[in-house]
Amino acid sequence: MQTELHTGIDLAVELLRQDNLPTLLNVASRQLQNTFGLTRCWSLELDLSGRTLHCAALGEQGEFDCGDFSHPFAHLIQQGKARELSRAASYRLDHEGFQAMVDASNRPRSFWLEPIKGEDGRTLGILVLCNEEPEWEGITAQPLYRGLLTLLSHQWVSQLRSSDQVWQRRLLKRSLDNLHDAESMRQSCEQLSETLVGNSMAMTDLRSQIVRAAGSQLSVLVQGETGCGKDIVAQGIHQFSDRKNGPMVVVNCAAIPDTLLESELFGHTKGAFSGADRAKEGLLAQANGGTLFLDEIGDMPMALQSKLLRVLESRRFRPLGAQQEQHSDFRLVAATHQPLNECIEDGRFRRDLFFRLSQFPLRVLPLRDRPDDLEPLCRHFIREYTAREGAGPMGISSHALKLLAGYSFPGNARELRNIVEFACLQTPVGDDIQPEVLRLDELFPTQESCFGEPALADGLAGIPTAEEVFDLRAASQAYEAAIIRERLRQYGGNRAQAADSLGLPKRTLAHKCLKYQVTEV
Numbered sequence: 001m002q003t004e005l006h007t008g009i010d011l012a013v014e015l016l017r018q019d020n021l022p023t024l025l026n027v028a029s030r031q032l033q034n035t036f037g038l039t040r041c042w043s044l045e046l047d048l049s050g051r052t053l054h055c056a057a058l059g060e061q062g063e064f065d066c067g068d069f070s071h072p073f074a075h076l077i078q079q080g081k082a083r084e085l086s087r088a089a090s091y092r093l094d095h096e097g098f099q100a101m102v103d104a105s106n107r108p109r110s111f112w113l114e115p116i117k118g119e120d121g122r123t124l125g126i127l128v129l130c131n132e133e134p135e136w137e138g139i140t141a142q143p144l145y146r147g148l149l150t151l152l153s154h155q156w157v158s159q160l161r162s163s164d165q166v167w168q169r170r171l172l173k174r175s176l177d178n179l180h181d182a183e184s185m186r187q188s189c190e191q192l193s194e195t196l197v198g199n200s201m202a203m204t205d206l207r208s209q210i211v212r213a214a215g216s217q218l219s220v221l222v223q224g225e226t227g228c229g230k231d232i233v234a235q236g237i238h239q240f241s242d243r244k245n246g247p248m249v250v251v252n253c254a255a256i257p258d259t260l261l262e263s264e265l266f267g268h269t270k271g272a273f274s275g276a277d278r279a280k281e282g283l284l285a286q287a288n289g290g291t292l293f294l295d296e297i298g299d300m301p302m303a304l305q306s307k308l309l310r311v312l313e314s315r316r317f318r319p320l321g322a323q324q325e326q327h328s329d330f331r332l333v334a335a336t337h338q339p340l341n342e343c344i345e346d347g348r349f350r351r352d353l354f355f356r357l358s359q360f361p362l363r364v365l366p367l368r369d370r371p372d373d374l375e376p377l378c379r380h381f382i383r384e385y386t387a388r389e390g391a392g393p394m395g396i397s398s399h400a401l402k403l404l405a406g407y408s409f410p411g412n413a414r415e416l417r418n419i420v421e422f423a424c425l426q427t428p429v430g431d432d433i434q435p436e437v438l439r440l441d442e443l444f445p446t447q448e449s450c451f452g453e454p455a456l457a458d459g460l461a462g463i464p465t466a467e468e469v470f471d472l473r474a475a476s477q478a479y480e481a482a483i484i485r486e487r488l489r490q491y492g493g494n495r496a497q498a499a500d501s502l503g504l505p506k507r508t509l510a511h512k513c514l515k516y517q518v519t520e521v
């Protein structure tokens, strides 16, 4: 009696120690087997749906559908009462899983099938006891057996409850995380819509892509026509990333002469080349902890492209003239209006660099392909203008909007901004911009002129005719220089206005002026 009590306590303590259902069932089966000298003991767990019993020890074969009467357990669940099953009867049941269980138990003479229920009468699972001795009464009537089963059912329910709670908590956390992610994504997109304006699907989608890209460390390549907002996209990626408090270093690869670009990016030591009278930190180093924005990447010289590729792979570089390499932790955003695919085909851009840059590719559609953005952009530019100039409120008429909707905007939002600002100047405070003041006819006599050859003005005199051209490259450059000179003259030397009117960033114009030796007029 004393020994039995000790054994009972030891077994109970071991059962109480189990902190998950699989080990609890495993330990309980082993205890029953050893304590009552069984040849084998199996435990089957009824799943939450109440439709399938699982016997983990049988692996894939241990699945028993409760509606399938080719095994004995469906019947047992229905009756809810323990019963014996003889070896002979077990042969008649041809369920594959059950036969696997019979085989693995060495085909005993008798089975005792015991449903385990919770206090509320709900079936939790089944115990299958195997023995050569069919005298089950001698075991099942023992207080130790009954006590162990009561404890097992109690622990089983509490394990189910706690795993249910863990599961519920996990589910709740995941739902809250999703909700939180969705909410913070919504807030970021809303904030971004103040600078990257537009109601079109394309713009809404672009804003969420930007927020997504910002959350990663991937290199982003922004592609799109000139003036469509690539710069704002790059700023957005920086602002919504965890590098927002670090520097954002902007490099316009087209505006810096090829010969200077390398030393600007990499920096140099004192005396690294003639004219380097002091050491200079490069832009790569300055971008440490922040974002490096390489604008007009399509204009980067080939030799530098290979060097950049190497830097992107290791974030290490060597300033000109230096012995030691330096490390800089920057996130790269690159942008271009050039069709990089064509540049790759022409051998002007490295394919491997393209892949390295476009880990997260973003494309900004031309304004003409997102007509829904026209009105909000107009109102945004009017607001910007009135705030900047301290002018009173202004609007835009539906007729003016209709007229604008028929225009193709080769210079995209930048061009629209110029048109709207010019119209604001002509509109009395408190009024709406009218079609007349848009002066689209005057600025752009025909739609074709926006794409075709500009009319030859006085300033373009002296440009050779087609028959006189013997060096196309030189002729095109002379033509470009003459247009820039003429446009600067037209705007009284104001480079910002001249650049805008040509659909060029100011820095690109500055670079071209330097290249063609165009001095102010």
Ligand SMILES: Nc1ncnc2c1ncn2[C@@H]1O[C@H](COP(=O)(O)OP(=O)(O)OP(=O)(O)O)[C@@H](O)[C@H]1O
Pocket: 195, 196, 197, 198, 224, 225, 226, 227, 228, 229, 230, 231, 232, 233, 295, 336, 337, 377, 380, 413, 414, 417, 503, 504, 505
């Ligand atoms: N969606 C937009 N919302 C508000 N302003 C915009 C938007 N798109 C462009 N702009 C405005 O248009 C002008 C040109 O935009 P931005 O400089 O970003 O274009 P870009 O694509 O980088 O041009 P480029 O290829 O010439 O460098 C800027 O004044 C910018 O503020």
